[in-house]
Amino acid sequence: MDGIDWGNLGFGYLKTGVNVRSYWRNGRWEPLEVTGDENITIHMAATCLHYGQEAFEGLKAFRGKDGKVRIFRADENAKRMIRSAEYLRMQAPDEELFIDAVKTVVSRNEEFIPPYGTGASLYIRPLLIGTGAQVGVKPADEYMFLVFVTPVGPYYKSGFNPIRVIIDREHDRAAPHGTGHVKVGGNYAASLLSGDWGYGQGYSSVMYLDAKEKKYIDECGAANFYGIRDGAYITPKSSSVLPSITNMSLRRLAADMGLRVEERPVDVAELATFEEAGSCGTAAVISPVGSVYDPDSGVTYTFGDSTHAGPWSVKLYEALRGIQYGEREDPYGWNIVL
Numbered sequence: 236m237d238g239i240d241w242g243n244l245g246f247g248y249l250k251t252g253v254n255v256r257s258y259w260r261n262g263r264w265e266p267l268e269v270t271g272d273e274n275i276t277i278h279m280a281a282t283c284l285h286y287g288q289e290a291f292e293g294l295k296a297f298r299g300k301d302g303k304v305r306i307f308r309a310d311e312n313a314k315r316m317i318r319s320a321e322y323l324r325m326q327a328p329d330e331e332l333f334i335d336a337v338k339t340v341v342s343r344n345e346e347f348i349p350p351y352g353t354g355a356s357l358y359i360r361p362l363l364i365g366t367g368a369q370v371g372v373k374p375a376d377e378y379m380f381l382v383f384v385t386p387v388g389p390y391y392k393s394g395f396n397p398i399r400v401i402i403d404r405e406h407d408r409a410a411p412h413g414t415g416h417v418k419v420g421g422n423y424a425a426s427l428l429s430g431d432w433g434y435g436q437g438y439s440s441v442m443y444l445d446a447k448e449k450k451y452i453d454e455c456g457a458a459n460f461y462g463i464r465d466g467a468y469i470t471p472k473s474s475s476v477l478p479s480i481t482n483m484s485l486r487r488l489a490a491d492m493g494l495r496v497e498e499r500p501v502d503v504a505e506l507a508t509f510e511e512a513g514s515c516g517t518a519a520v521i522s523p524v525g526s527v528y529d530p531d532s533g534v535t536y537t538f539g540d541s542t543h544a545g546p547w548s549v550k551l552y553e554a555l556r557g558i559q560y561g562e563r564e565d566p567y568g569w570n571i572v573l
């Protein structure tokens with residue numbers, strides 16, 4: 236597409252050609268519609284507006300070295316949207332509809348898929364909302380499933396350079412038996428004040444601890460966290476962490492590289508022992524963490540030389556990107572090749 240500076244894209248919305256939509260009405264999903272309209276019209280009493288019946292997903296398509304387009308692990312995003320919908324008592328698209336919608340919207344926006352070598356990709360945003368009118372607190376009887384795409388560059392301005400993180404002990408994004416494990420809008424609304432608190436002090440991201448004891452690491456903003464120590468890839472297990480598909484992939488790559496994989500509660504104090512640290516997610520990819528500041532103790536934990544990604548993070552990043560851009564084989568069958 237002429238006029239897009241692919242190499243300098245940030246992580247934001249850019250208008251593309253079309254989006255796709257399906258409506259749940261009268262007990263079924265209606266056939267997918269393709270539209271150029273960026274707006275939606277919904278009832279003022281729609282449950283998504285009042286009671287937060289909203290779930291979304293984030294995944295990416297990549298223009299490969301061979302010119303082919305690859306969509307990364309869409310089946311996992313479909314499954315997670317189904318889990319999110321179950322928790323919010325919403326009607327979910329099944330895996331087939333989800334993947335059909337994703338493939339359709341990507342292929343219909345082919346000219347917006349960034350060229351290979353620019354480091355950019357096409358971000359895919361599936362959205363599920365309750366559109367039926369209710370005033371009592373109950374689930375809607377009508378839903379809209381929509382998928383749009385937008386070309387994106389790095390989530391953090393620093394790209395693959397390490398970010399500085401601050402622990403937020405003032406705000407929680409999710410509770411142990413709440414909605415942290417599903418991808419619903421309310422979690423993100425609940426993180427905005429916290430995010431601003433962190434940015435206001437000059438940090439790229441906040442780190443959340445478990446809400447009950449404030450003892451264990453949960454997540455890093457809108458990304459999972461990992462640390463590397465003594466040949467182990469260590470990542471938090473917590474009921475209030477979003478099960479990241481990137482993290483799941485990195486655990487597999489790490490194990491196949493010979494790292495021991497530990498998914499377990501990670502005490503904040505362990506930050507002092509990590510040789511490397513990183514945050515990971517679809518948007519963040521791997522964003523190495525250079526330092527974590529704990530305002531409670533006044534301690535700043537640093538990893539490696541804190542200005543460069545550590546060697547395992549580099550290896551993991553290259554392995555993941557290699558598969559996504561078709562530079563390396565995909566022995567796990569993660570890509571849908573269009």
Ligand code: PLP
Pocket residue numbers: 293454456457458459477478479480481482515516517518
């Ligand atoms: N944690 C949160 C809170 C997120 O919003 C995301 C993004 O989707 C992730 C982690 C990373 O998940 P994934 O790797 O599936 O994108």
Ligand code: COI
Pocket residue numbers: 292293294457458516517518519
């Ligand atoms: C992700 O897709 O990795 C995200 O967390 C997206 C974020 C912008 C909500």
